[in-house]
Amino acid sequence: MQGSTLTRLVYVGGYGRSGSTLLEYLLAASADVVACGEVVLAAKRKDIPRCSCGQTRETCSFWSRLLTPERPPGSWTHEGLMLALLDDCRDRFAVLVDSSKTARGSFLTPFAFRRRLGDDFKLIHLVREPHGVCWSRRSGKRVSDVENSPRRFARYVRTVAGWLAANMACEAFGQRYPNQYMRVRYEDLASAPEETLRTIFERLHLGPAPRLDNLKASGNRHQLFGNRVRLHAPGPSEIRHDARWRNEMAAPDRMLISALSWPLRRRYGY
Numbered sequence: 001m002q003g004s005t006l007t008r009l010v011y012v013g014g015y016g017r018s019g020s021t022l023l024e025y026l027l028a029a030s031a032d033v034v035a036c037g038e039v040v041l042a043a044k045r046k047d048i049p050r051c052s053c054g055q056t057r058e059t060c061s062f063w064s065r066l067l068t069p070e071r072p073p074g075s076w077t078h079e080g081l082m083l084a085l086l087d088d089c090r091d092r093f094a095v096l097v098d099s100s101k102t103a104r105g106s107f108l109t110p111f112a113f114r115r116r117l118g119d120d121f122k123l124i125h126l127v128r129e130p131h132g133v134c135w136s137r138r139s140g141k142r143v144s145d146v147e148n149s150p151r152r153f154a155r156y157v158r159t160v161a162g163w164l165a166a167n168m169a170c171e172a173f174g175q176r177y178p179n180q181y182m183r184v185r186y187e188d189l190a191s192a193p194e195e196t197l198r199t200i201f202e203r204l205h206l207g208p209a210p211r212l213d214n215l216k217a218s219g220n221r222h223q224l225f226g227n228r229v230r231l232h233a234p235g236p237s238e239i240r241h242d243a244r245w246r247n248e249m250a251a252p253d254r255m256l257i258s259a260l261s262w263p264l265r266r267r268y269g270y
Contacts, residue, residue: 007089008120009082010204011110013102013173015166017136018128019186020099021226022239026189026197028221029210032094034062036085037223037230040100040109042067043076045225052223052230062222079112086117095206099226101126103162107169114177121180122204125170128186129270130261131254134159135245153256160260167264180204185268190241212236 010027012020021037028035035052042048048057048067057063057073066084067073076084082098089096100106114121134156174181182203189196194212201209215235223230245254258265 006120007086007093008095008122008206009086009113009117010095010097010122010124010206011113012097012099012124012126013110013166013170014126015103015128015133015163016101017133018101018126019189020101020126021223021229022186023124023126023184023189024097024099024223024226025215025221025229025233026193026212027095027097027200029197029212029215030095030201030207031210031220032207033097033220034089034093034095035097035099035221035223037098038100038225039082039085039098040078040106041225042073043078043081044074046072046074048073048224050231052221052226053219057224060222063224078106078109079116082113083116093220099223101166102169103166107165110170110173111176114173114180119180122206123170123173123177123181124200124204125167125174125181125183126186126189127167127183127268130160130163130265131245131249131257132186132243133163134253134257135249136242152253156253156257157260160257163261164264183268187241187243190239193236193239 012023014020024035024037027033037052042063050056051060051063053060053062055061057067065088066081078100086096100109102109110123137159138152138155174183182200184196184200197212198209201207215233221230
């Protein structure tokens with residue numbers, strides 16, 4: 001590890017289904033970065049899945065140091081586990097990534113961590129076209145029973161409301177702490193990952209940006225929670241922008257989502 005021995009926290013904010021696992025995976029192409037997945041779930045849930053390193057929570061060299069029989073999963077607060085992780089990573093990694101996002105009670109989490117960590121906290125505000133978010137949530141569940149039912153519109157309303165709230169929470173942080181904030185669009189990340197990664201490392205002063213030539217060889221990914229990207233370990237040529245909704249989403253669905261989300265969509269260039 002180069003630079004300070006104090007591990008900094010990079011927090012990925014925004015709404016779910018926006019590519020946070022992919023972003024975290026790419027950030028960990030740097031050997032100075034450790035990817036920890038959605039730490040809030042590691043703190044609160046007892047049903048811990050296999051780590052992205054391939055080991056169980058009990059045998060993982062990273063998590064077994066903290067999630068012990070004396071302090072098992074479910075007994076931690078998000079802040080408590082994060083501070084313990086940062087302390088444990090001291091002298092081993094320069095940056096720790098938490099992709100817990102800013103939805104479902106986590107709207108103020110970036111502010112809380114910033115108060116504890118000061119300038120050693122950075123927020124990456126990850127945004128995605130709301131149509132793509134709604135489509136990902138819909139296609140990621142068993143929805144055959146509501147495929148053509150009006151009930152799907154209620155789901156879209158709930159999703160867009162969450163999307164708006166999560167992104168506005170990040171916007172508020174960016175207004176208050178502009179030097180510790182950066183907005184990244186999923187579409188840019190998936191279409192030009194190396195260029196986007198270079199911009200992130202430069203903008204947030206995280207050190208030299210890594211190249212993506214040897215992504216799968218990195219051993220600093222310990223994501224307990226996240227989508228299947230954390231286990232699949234795609235190479236640069238496999239990273240694609242998922243825009244299936246453009247061809248597969250019905251026109252009434254697109255119109256509803258557009259009407260509900262237009263103020264922020266316009267701000268983000270959608």
